[in-house]
Amino acid sequence: xxxxxxxLHDLLWAITCVECLLLVAILKVLPTQRAQSRNLLALxxxxxxxxxxxxxxxxxxxxxxxxxNDSIIPPSILSVCxxxxxxxxxxxLRSLTEEVQLVxxxxxxxxxxAVIVLLVIMAFDVDSEAWLPWIxxxxxxxxxxxxxxxxxxxxxxxxxxxxxxxxxxxxRCIRQRYSTFSPLDLxxxxxxxxxxxxxxxxxxxxxxIGDYISGNANDMMGIIxxxxxxxxxxxxxxxxxxxxxxxxxxxxxxxxxxxxxxADIAQLEEKIxxxxxxxxxxxxxxxxxxxxxxFAEQIGVRSREVSEILNTHYQQNFFEFINYxxxxxxxRLLRRPEAQESILDIVFQSxxxxxxxxHRFFKRLEGITPSQYRKQVTxxxxxxxxxQTVRPA
Numbered sequence: 555x556x557x558x559x560x561x562l563h564d565l566l567w568a569i570t571c572v573e574c575l576l577l578v579a580i581l582k583v584l585p586t587q588r589a590q591s592r593n594l595l596a597l598x599x600x601x602x603x604x605x606x607x608x609x610x611x612x613x614x615x616x617x618x619x620x621x622x623n624d625s626i627i628p629p630s631i632l633s634v635c636x637x638x639x640x641x642x643x644x645x646x647l648r649s650l651t652e653e654v655q656l657v658x659x660x661x662x663x664x665x666x667x668a669v670i671v672l673l674v675i676m677a678f679d680v681d682s683e684a685w686l687p688w689i690x691x692x693x694x695x696x697x698x699x700x701x702x703x704x705x706x707x708x709x710x711x712x713x714x715x716x717x718x719x720x721x722x723x724x725x726r727c728i729r730q731r732y733s734t735f736s737p738l739d740l741x742x743x744x745x746x747x748x749x750x751x752x753x754x755x756x757x758x759x760x761x762x763i764g765d766y767i768s769g770n771a772n773d774m775m776g777i778i779x780x781x782x783x784x785x786x787x788x789x790x791x792x793x794x795x796x797x798x799x800x801x802x803x804x805x806x807x808x809x810x811x812x813x814x815x816x817a818d819i820a821q822l823e824e825k826i827x828x829x830x831x832x833x834x835x836x837x838x839x840x841x842x843x844x845x846x847x848x849f850a851e852q853i854g855v856r857s858r859e860v861s862e863i864l865n866t867h868y869q870q871n872f873f874e875f876i877n878y879x880x881x882x883x884x885x886r887l888l889r890r891p892e893a894q895e896s897i898l899d900i901v902f903q904s905x906x907x908x909x910x911x912x913h914r915f916f917k918r919l920e921g922i923t924p925s926q927y928r929k930q931v932t933x934x935x936x937x938x939x940x941x942q943t944v945r946p947a
Contacts, residue, residue, distance in 0.1 A: 563777055563780070564610045564614055566781075567607075567609065567610055567780060567784070568606075568607070568610060570602075570787065571607045573788075574600065574602050574603035574787060575599075575600075575603055578596045578599050578600060581595060581596045581791075590649045591646060591649040594645055594646040594649055595790070595791075597642050598642045598790070599787065599790075601635040601639050601642060602639075604631050604635040605635045605636055605639075605783070606784075608628040608631045608632040609632065609780065611628045611682065612628050612629065612632065612682045612686070613686075613776075624681060624682065625681055626675055626676060626681050628682045629675055629681065629682060629684075629685045630672055630675050633668070633671045633672065633675065633702060633705075633706050634668045634671070634672055636706050637667045637668040637671060637705070638664075638665075639710060640709065640710045640712075640713025640714065640716075640717075640754075641664035641665075641713065643713065644664075644713055644720060647717055647720050647721055647724065648720055650724070651724050667705055671706065674698050674701060678694065678699075679695075680695070680699055685699065707758060707760065708761060711758040713754075714747065714751045714755075715751075717747055718747055721743055721747060745789075746786065746789050746790055749782070749786045749789065750786060753779060753782045753786060756775065756778070756779045760775045760776070760779070819859050819863070822863075825860075825863060828853040828854060829853060829855070829864070831853065832849060832852060832853040836853075837879075837883075838852055838876075839880050840880075840883065840903075842902065842905050842907040844876060845872075846861060860872075877906075877915045878919065879905075880915075881904070881915060881919050881920070883903075883904040884903075884904035884906075884916060884924065885927065887903060887904060888927055888931060889931050891932075897909070897924050897925060897928075900924070
């Protein structure tokens with residue numbers, strides 16, 4: 555008689571494991587300008603696949619009866635992957651808007667919980683059978699298993715809180731540095747973080763109430779949590795593909811690789827002059843839909859070379875460069891004494907495509923709002939006019 559090792563839940567998780575590996579392959583094939591972000595997302599998906607796969611081996615009693623998983627390997631993989639999910643998600647969110655230097659001593663602190671748990675599993679020989687909560691164990695081994703369970707169930711919850719803080723800071727940084735960004739990206743990231751908050755909070759609560767509810771209820775909580783993980787995997791993959799945040803690279807210092815590449819650009823002075831003409835003569839910043847590729851096409855210089863010139867010669871990224879001139883144009887329009895345009899009219903006349911972006915960037919550069927600037931200029935002009943009137947001939 556044929557034995558079916560997988561029940562319906564196990565089958566779904568096995569399919570999700572395969573899906574995660576396929577998504578990793580897709581991420582590796584698709585072109586991207588954020589290789590670090592894609593690699594971290596791929597690592598996260600591998601961790602999810604490992605967690606679901608080892609969960610099948612540990613919790614399915616058919617495998618225990620067959621002796622297939624009678625070792626410390628499944629609990630070790632499960633524990634380490636759960637504990638590394640939090641740091642991976644944390645660094646993934648950071649990598650969307652900055653290049654994270656992962657190979658640093660201070661980042662090794664994120665590995666400490668996983669290393670400690672792994673050492674405990676190895677020292678006390680916590681195999682798949684010992685991982686099951688209903689198995690009677692010697693006091694020392696039971697304490698070790700209890701410690702591992704506590705860390706695995708509680709530690710990720712605190713990481714999702716750190717992810718919320720990171721995402722909040724990233725959002726503020728994006729709003730301050732860029733006039734154009736996708737609200738969908740920002741809102742979707744909060745939605746996904748909310749999902750992981752529920753996912754890990756569910757595990758956190760389940761650890762504390764597990765002793766006070768029935769075994770069936772406890773199993774159901776675990777099953778629901780795994781289903782939530784399946785949903786979040788797909789949402790995170792879609793987020794990774796749709797995300798359009800730009801990496802906010804720091805300005806390159808003198809003598810850096812950026813500077814060396816700038817020096818290698820043929821006819822550099824002519825191309826810098828072409829950039830200046832695009833701004834001063836053709837006023838390309840007044841086009842609200844201008845982007846790097848379109849700007850480069852208009853001035854007849856390759857977009858990569860324009861990017862190098864802006865980052866190194868002007869010490870600005872493209873949107874900072876363009877928005878500086880848009881603000882200067884807005885200031886010119888606000889200073890006209892005969893002007894009757896509203897602030898909203900000036901927003902679009904100066905090349906911005908949203909009032910909120912205009913106010914945000916204007917205040918960042920000038921320290922006051924456009925309305926305050928207009929009022930200040932008007933008072934100065936009136937004072938100057940009165941001075942001219944009372945001055946004797």
